[in-house]
């Protein structure tokens with residue numbers, strides 16, 4: 001068996017998400033605070049000499065060639081004129097369409113993993129720029145630092161914030177990000193602010209009211225979780241989350257949720273699991 005590189009692709013939370021406006025290309029100007037959680041998909045990479053990219057795991061509803069892992073791998077290969085390829089396996093744990101960035105995180109782990117495996121030495125900055133062409137959330141995963149994000153989510157300022165334990169509940173619906181951003185009822189006029197000021201009052205998720213209207217399952221899950229902790233939507237959903245001072249308290253609440261509302265408990269982190277693992281490789 002050839003050497004296999006195993007790397008995590010962790011989830012993110014949007015601790016708040018403010019929509020400031022809409023650009024001419026349809027994308028929205030945001031201010032959001034990203035933090036990682038220690039809960040992740042796992043990717044395995046093995047070198048191929050023939051230049052082929054082969055993802056051996058099938059994701060329901062996603063064609064091989066449109067999987068963000070394959071797209072990220074090919075993009076890196078083409079940009080660097082690299083003649084090497086890879087066999088890739090994915091252990092999918094993050095709910096898809098959950099607002100915790102699973103696809104974007106898979107793409108970022110692929111960019112960083114293959115950059116290492118193919119010994120390309122592309123800078124993290126260049127990989128983040130490349131990643132942005134795959135999705136607005138990819139750069140923060142490439143950088144791996146909790147960050148205040150502006151622009152469409154690509155202008156990142158690293159922040160050091162508290163690292164609570166999170167309970168993340170997963171309503172059993174998949175939300176299309178594009179559909180929420182296209183909703184005429186979405187408010188797009190939150191005034192720009194500073195991260196310190198928003199942290200003082202807590203901020204909000206501007207997508208939440210539209211998502212609650214379209215998805216009663218998510219509204220009901222928020223009502224339920226709010227009985228235990230101040231709960232909020234991440235990204236455009238479907239996942240909702242609340243913060244706790246320790247694991248025990250988070251698990252206690254998780255144990256009280258009905259079986260129809262699956263959840264997981266994980267530690268918040270200002271440095272992503274991926275970057276902690278990569279740090280130990282160099």
Ligand SMILES: C[C@](O)(CO)[C@H](O)COP(=O)(O)OP(=O)(O)OC[C@H]1O[C@@H](n2ccc(N)nc2=O)[C@H](O)[C@@H]1O
Nearest residue numbers: 026027028104135136137138152153177178181235236
């Ligand atoms: C909602 C967030 O998850 C918050 O972190 C991100 O802004 C979305 O990031 P993402 O899933 O990587 O988004 P993309 O794949 O780039 O875009 C999906 C769709 O969301 C809309 N979109 C996304 C990001 C943004 N700043 N404005 C948008 O209007 C666009 O209609 C786009 O067609």
Ligand SMILES: Nc1ncnc2c1ncn2[C@@H]1O[C@H](COP(=O)(O)OP(=O)(O)OP(=O)(O)O)[C@@H](O)[C@H]1O
Nearest residue numbers: 067068096097098099100101102103104106137235
């Ligand atoms: N490797 C992948 N993992 C998950 N989804 C993928 C992947 N490749 C392509 N996709 C597509 O991307 C869509 C969004 O998936 P993802 O899990 O990233 O949603 P999300 O967590 O809501 O993302 P975000 O928070 O960035 O909006 C999926 O429904 C799927 O069609």
